[in-house]
Amino acid sequence: MFEQLRNIPPATMEKLQPYLQPFRRIEVPAKTCLLREGEIARKFYWIEQGCVRACFNNDGADITFQFFFEHTAVASIESFRKNIASLIAIETIEPCVLYCADKQDVEALLTAVSGDPQLRELLLETIFERTFDYMKHFLSFIRDTPQQRYERLLQERPELVRRVPQHYIASYLGISSVHLSRIKSRIAKGK
Amino acid sequence: MFEQLRNIPPATMEKLQPYLQPFRRIEVPAKTCLLREGEIARKFYWIEQGCVRACFNNDGADITFQFFFEHTAVASIESFRKNIASLIAIETIEPCVLYCADKQDVEALLTAVSGDPQLRELLLETIFERTFDYMKHFLSFIRDTPQQRYERLLQERPELVRRVPQHYIASYLGISSVHLSRIKSRIAKGK
DNA sequence: TTCATTTAGTAACAAATGTTATCGTCCGCC
């Protein structure tokens, strides 16, 4: 994770160093469950390599609702912050290299961050961006057809479409995998 | 707005006072446009009385994607923060009593807030909550049928259903108003 | 009041999407 954070000014990066020490590097195979539904999140992960999904079980149907790739933090934020049972599970899709830390270490990091105006601004910005992302994605669910959503995904996150199995993408788009197949073939014929 | 904020500790409330002065009380009729699509947001509103919707135009179809009621802040946050054209319009549904402030006044308020640890925590909490809300709503779009979404709305925000015209609710749920009528009659028959 | 506008319900038909089942391919594992 250290490499990726280097766009942060060196001085503030210095300040962060002690808080980054507790993070441990781990390697896990594909389909590893990092957090089970109903568990309370006690770990925080940073993805160095690989990809991960957040999902939940709905009447037996496994539904993916978010994907995470390299250089991203992953945790069930709500469970983590409030100490409540997680509504979602977190599972690797590919074999992953992760940096992992315990709750109290992350909290120390957050406190440190919030004391420094620059880092605080960075944190705020990060949260705002995440909120905007949800908003946009949400908007697209109201406004667009599944085909439009898929085409947008193809355009905005082509790597996701390449790396993630199609049935995960289908549930992420809110449609059945059969329908996604249909959409793909419709697009292919249209060209 | 002062009444509603009084669950904040008196000491911090004291500190806030000067920043609340610039807010002006205004009264506007129903269907008043507070921010047009494509405009840059320069005002920030606090709803004292009435309700408001955020919406956008999609190929001629007016789509509502969020409702705001008493004791809530309203602005196109993204436009406001980044000085970019707003993707959404903001419009009153009922006659409203609003408190209104300019961008620079709100920024002063935000700076003040971020300097005080308690207020900073409050701000963070607020943003987190908003993010969780989006997340949950988004989840419901992937997981639930329109009927389930409507029933949940009925259960969780009955007042919204009472006060807001049905075609706004329909577009908010991502369905046509005809279909919402069908759902309502289906529910009525089921009982 | 009267009239126009907005809003909601319903029917009929069209289009989109889900479900189930079947098949073929690919890939990891032994």
Added chain:
DNA sequence: GGCGGACGATAACATTTGTTACTAAATGAA
């Protein structure tokens, strides 16, 4: 190399949802 499971495509049929058109009720303005 063969085997089993995961994955994706396709077809057929069922269900959901949208669209258009019509009607009626509620609402607000003159």
